Amino acid sequence: PDVGAAFSTIHREPAEDEDAEWREIEEAVHSADLPPHAQERAHKELSRLKKLNPVAPEAAVIRSHLDWIVALPWAARSADNLSVEHASRILESEHFGLGEVKERILD
Numbered sequence: 001p002d003v004g005a006a007f008s009t010i011h012r013e014p015a016e017d018e019d020a021e022w023r024e025i026e027e028a029v030h031s032a033d034l035p036p037h038a039q040e041r042a043h044k045e046l047s048r049l050k051k052l053n054p055v056a057p058e059a060a061v062i063r064s065h066l067d068w069i070v071a072l073p074w075a076a077r078s079a080d081n082l083s084v085e086h087a088s089r090i091l092e093s094e095h096f097g098l099g100e101v102k103e104r105i106l107d
Contacts, residue, residue, distance in 0.1 A: 018054045025049070025066055032070045042069050
């Protein structure tokens, strides 16, 4: 058996995996419907990530940030409900106690 070829293959595989992972993250950022400020920040983080050693702790943090940026529902919108009565019902049904805090929120 050719030990040199086997070692070369083993040595090369992690780098290929890292490149594939980086391309996957880059594709996710490019395909996400991000607003301009988020797109700019994501590209800066991608540049930083590419320069880092993949096993560096900071690389894991950047990957996590990029995952969050891509996962956020940037285009999703909900209708505003500015009714004080509605807010009061939600506070009463979802938050036990905190009477003074609830009063202050509703004022």
